[in-house]
Amino acid sequence: MFDFQQRGGFLEKYLFILKGCPFFSGMTEQEILTILHCMDAQVKKMDRNAYIFRAGESTETMGLVLSGSVLVIQEDLWGHRNILAKVLPGDFFGESYAATPGSVLNVSVVANEDTEVLMLNVNHLLTTCQNACTHHNHLIRNLVSVLAGKVLQWDSKITHISKRSTREKLLSYLSSESIRQGKLAFDIPYDRQQLADYLSVERSAMSAELSKLKKEGILDTQKNHFVLRGIPE
Amino acid sequence: MFDFQQRGGFLEKYLFILKGCPFFSGMTEQEILTILHCMDAQVKKMDRNAYIFRAGESTETMGLVLSGSVLVIQEDLWGHRNILAKVLPGDFFGESYAATPGSVLNVSVVANEDTEVLMLNVNHLLTTCQNACTHHNHLIRNLVSVLAGKVLQWDSKITHISKRSTREKLLSYLSSESIRQGKLAFDIPYDRQQLADYLSVERSAMSAELSKLKKEGILDTQKNHFVLRGIPE
DNA sequence: ACAAGTATGTTTGATTTCCAACAAAGGGGT
DNA sequence: ACCCCTTTGTTGGAAATCAAACATACTTGT
Numbered sequence: 001m002f003d004f005q006q007r008g009g010f011l012e013k014y015l016f017i018l019k020g021c022p023f024f025s026g027m028t029e030q031e032i033l034t035i036l037h038c039m040d041a042q043v044k045k046m047d048r049n050a051y052i053f054r055a056g057e058s059t060e061t062m063g064l065v066l067s068g069s070v071l072v073i074q075e076d077l078w079g080h081r082n083i084l085a086k087v088l089p090g091d092f093f094g095e096s097y098a099a100t101p102g103s104v105l106n107v108s109v110v111a112n113e114d115t116e117v118l119m120l121n122v123n124h125l126l127t128t129c130q131n132a133c134t135h136h137n138h139l140i141r142n143l144v145s146v147l148a149g150k151v152l153q154w155d156s157k158i159t160h161i162s163k164r165s166t167r168e169k170l171l172s173y174l175s176s177e178s179i180r181q182g183k184l185a186f187d188i189p190y191d192r193q194q195l196a197d198y199l200s201v202e203r204s205a206m207s208a209e210l211s212k213l214k215k216e217g218i219l220d221t222q223k224n225h226f227v228l229r230g231i232p233e
Numbered sequence: 234m235f236d237f238q239q240r241g242g243f244l245e246k247y248l249f250i251l252k253g254c255p256f257f258s259g260m261t262e263q264e265i266l267t268i269l270h271c272m273d274a275q276v277k278k279m280d281r282n283a284y285i286f287r288a289g290e291s292t293e294t295m296g297l298v299l300s301g302s303v304l305v306i307q308e309d310l311w312g313h314r315n316i317l318a319k320v321l322p323g324d325f326f327g328e329s330y331a332a333t334p335g336s337v338l339n340v341s342v343v344a345n346e347d348t349e350v351l352m353l354n355v356n357h358l359l360t361t362c363q364n365a366c367t368h369h370n371h372l373i374r375n376l377v378s379v380l381a382g383k384v385l386q387w388d389s390k391i392t393h394i395s396k397r398s399t400r401e402k403l404l405s406y407l408s409s410e411s412i413r414q415g416k417l418a419f420d421i422p423y424d425r426q427q428l429a430d431y432l433s434v435e436r437s438a439m440s441a442e443l444s445k446l447k448k449e450g451i452l453d454t455q456k457n458h459f460v461l462r463g464i465p466e
Numbered sequence: 467a468c469a470a471g472t473a474t475g476t477t478t479g480a481t482t483t484c485c486a487a488c489a490a491a492g493g494g495g496t
Numbered sequence: 497a498c499c500c501c502t503t504t505g506t507t508g509g510a511a512a513t514c515a516a517a518c519a520t521a522c523t524t525g526t
Contacts, residue, residue, distance in 0.1 A: 074392060082395040096384035099377055106388045137370045140377060141359060144332055147380035151329035154387040155339045159307060161394055162315040162433045192474060200395045202514055207475050425504060435484055440505050
């Protein structure tokens with residue numbers, strides 16, 4: 001772990017990510033730097049498969065992915081892994097637990113590849129120096145947007161996994177991704193095993209269902225690239 | 234729909250609920266009244282099964298249940314109903330959509346019984362009169378807690394419905410309710426059909442599974458009262 | 467180019483869920 | 497007490513999923 005202020009290199013490298021992040025929207029570079037100091041920002045470099053949070057812990061800090069990606073997961077002792085979300089650069093994880101004093105993590109967070117994350121203390125934002133920094137109120141307002149967006153994201157995940165059949169889950173997820181990205185041809189951030197874990201189905205059954213959908217001409221796919229064709233008339 | 238300020242009756246009747254609500258925590262009665270006016274508060278009386286929000290709409294207002302209860306649901310055209318949550322007096326619904334400009338409701342909200350709800354305009358809180366009312370920043374801070382709590386609630390719902398079998402879903406939900414309420418004997422807010430819709434399983438299969446669990450001595454239940462016994466050794 | 471490891475697709479039988487129909491139990495109103 | 501309506505439990509056949517095994521790409525490192 002590195003102190004953010006002492007490593008100018010990181011700063012120049014990633015400031016453009018922070019500027020594009022909803023949480024820092026409407027702030028100048030200098031204001032962002034001030035805030036990073038207030039929130040005790042620290043950069044962590046994580047190797048692939050390293051745990052950033054473990055279910056059962058509690059935390060005052062939230063994470064912001066700078067490079068690479070992390071998976072928010074739940075896993076039981078027998079290898080079943082449930083993927084709640086993949087978090088890409090510019091997006092947060094753990095913010096809801098950090099913002100809820102006394103809460104216990106119901107999820108784990110692991111690096112999906114070699115990853116750099118920025119850890120930010122939310123309590124410093126919520127409970128101290130409310131008057132001193134005029135930016136704090138602005139940031140808390142931004143935090144509302146971040147949290148509301150997370151709820152909406154969760155709503156749509158629940159939409160997918162509430163479907164009863166593997167086929168419906170696939171089509172629910174794929175069509176929503178297609179709409180979100182605004183095109184019928186798009187990439188998804190998951191490989192087959194991860195997609196199965198995201199949709200809570202068996203990989204082999206899902207693979208079989210994808211083959212069926214291909215044969216029926218409803219979609220085409222190679223690796224993580226998908227093309228939806230709609231239902232032929 | 235009634236104007237809140239003109240109906241003192243409602244006010245006295247429900248102010249104690251508002252005072253106990255996390256969103257208004259740390260505020261005096263007079264401050265709450267001021268806020269209600271700022272947020273254009275209006276009381277709505279809804280008959281059982283009436284829709285408060287419909288999927289596809291968008292909204293600037295969030296709802297607070299005063300009496301009765303509402304269900305947050307998703308339904309397809311062929312009667313499949315997925316219950317995301319039951320909202321009891323003192324709790325919010327729709328706040329994430331109201332706090333996300335341009336968002337479209339992915340859920341519907343229906344009155345589960347004859348219900349009174351308070352509708353509050355979130356935009357008035359987030360975008361106007363930030364300087365005038367010192368309470369606003371306090372409220373936005375409280376809104377962060379409300380939203381973070383909603384994410385945690387969603388996390389735990391995802392935990393339950395991600396389980397692969399009906400039995401696991403039941404036990405996941407029931408044990409978490411038991412822990413949440415701090416006792417092995419507890420009531421749940423759902424009848425059998427609603428519980429099945431909440432866990433995304435078939436009612437009849439769930440009923441059969443409950444019978445098995447009873448026979449095995451793992452739990453006991455009559456109507457919506459449950460007693461967990463743990464797995465016998 | 468090769469080998470080893472990983473990811474994806476396919477198949478199979480056992481298990482589970484779904485679905486519809488029906489039976490039994492409870493509630494409310496007259 | 498009676499009937500009607502809702503809720504809950506039970507059953508059985510059809511369909512889907514799970515889980516394990518295997519085959520076939522595709523990667524990666526040497």
